[in-house]
Amino acid sequence: MVIQQAKQVWKKADAVCFDVDSTVITDEGIDELAAFCGKGKEVSQWTTRAMGGGISFRTALRERLGIIGATREKLHKFIERSPVHLTPGIRELVKRLQERGTAVYLVSGGFRRVIQGAAEQLNIPDENVFANRLQFDDEGHYCGFDENELTSDSGGKTKVLQLLKEKHRYKSLVMIGDGATDLETFPSAADTFIGFGGNVVREKVKAQAPWYVTDFKELLKELNPTSQSGVIEKGTENLHGASEHLLNGVNGASEHLITGVNGKHYI
Ligand SMILES: [Mg+2]
Numbered sequence: 001m002v003i004q005q006a007k008q009v010w011k012k013a014d015a016v017c018f019d020v021d022s023t024v025i026t027d028e029g030i031d032e033l034a035a036f037c038g039k040g041k042e043v044s045q046w047t048t049r050a051m052g053g054g055i056s057f058r059t060a061l062r063e064r065l066g067i068i069g070a071t072r073e074k075l076h077k078f079i080e081r082s083p084v085h086l087t088p089g090i091r092e093l094v095k096r097l098q099e100r101g102t103a104v105y106l107v108s109g110g111f112r113r114v115i116q117g118a119a120e121q122l123n124i125p126d127e128n129v130f131a132n133r134l135q136f137d138d139e140g141h142y143c144g145f146d147e148n149e150l151t152s153d154s155g156g157k158t159k160v161l162q163l164l165k166e167k168h169r170y171k172s173l174v175m176i177g178d179g180a181t182d183l184e185t186f187p188s189a190a191d192t193f194i195g196f197g198g199n200v201v202r203e204k205v206k207a208q209a210p211w212y213v214t215d216f217k218e219l220l221k222e223l224n225p226t227s228q229s230g231v232i233e234k235g236t237e238n239l240h241g242a243s244e245h246l247l248n249g250v251n252g253a254s255e256h257l258i259t260g261v262n263g264k265h266y267i
Pocket of ligand 1: 021178
C-alpha cells in the first residue's frame with residue numbers, strides 16, 4: 001500500500017530533489033576531500049559520530065572542515081584531480097525526468113564547488129543546486145563556510161524543499177537519497193521519499209522509506225512501464241560511459257567567486 005502510494009506520487013512528480021553524496025555520485029565528497037588532504041581517518045571518525053545522532057549538522061560540518069583545513073589552492077587541486085563518479089543510471093533517469101518536464105534539483109549537505117561537475121554532466125543549472133559554500137580569506141586560507149546556506153544546518157534539506165514547493169507550487173515533489181537527512185524531508189516537505197541503496201545501505205532509511213530502491217532503473221521503469229529496459233538503455237549507458245569519469249577541473253574556468261565584505265571569499 002505504502003509503496004503503491006509512493007509510486008503514484010513518483011509517476012506524476014513535477015519536481016524531484018536528489019541528494020548528491022552516495023546518491024547521484026558514488027562517494028561522500030567530504031570524505032574524499034579529507035583523504036586528499038591526508039585527514040581521511042580523523043574525518044571519517046567524526047562522520048560516524050555525527051551519524052550516531054546528537055550532534056547538529058552544522059557542528060559536525062564545522063568540526064570536520066576544521067580538521068581538513070584545506071586551502072583554496074588545495075581545494076582546486078582536489079577538484080582538478082578527483083573525478084566525479086556518477087552513479088550508474090542517474091544520467092538516464094535525470095534526462096528522462098527533464099524530457100517530461102519535471103524539475104530536477106540537487107540538494108546537498110556537501111560543497112557546491114565540488115558537486116558542480118556532477119550538476120554540469122546532468123545538465124542541472126546552478127540555480128537548481130542547493131549546497132554549501134566554503135569561505136577563504138585573501139591568502140586562500142580556509143576560514144569557515146556560508147552559514148546562510150540552508151543546507152549548512154540540521155533540517156536544511158527540509159527547509160529547501162518547503163521553499164521550493166511554496167515558490168513553484170509543486171503538487172508532487174519527490175525526495176531521493178541514501179541518508180537520514182533525506183528521509184526526514186518526508187512528510188513535512190516532500191510528498192514522498194524514495195530511499196536509494198545503490199551505493200550504501202543505511203538500515204534506518206531502508207526500514208522507514210515508503211519506497212526503497214537499489215538501482216535507478218527501477219525508477220526509470222515506473223516512469224515508462226511499457227519500455228523494455230534492456231538493450232536500448234544499456235546502449236545509452238555505454239555511449240555515455242566514456243565521459244562518466246571526466247575531471248570536473250574542466251569547469252575551473254567558469255568559477256564564480258563571490259567576495260564578501262571582510263575580504264572573505266565564498267566558493
Ligand atoms: Mg547522501
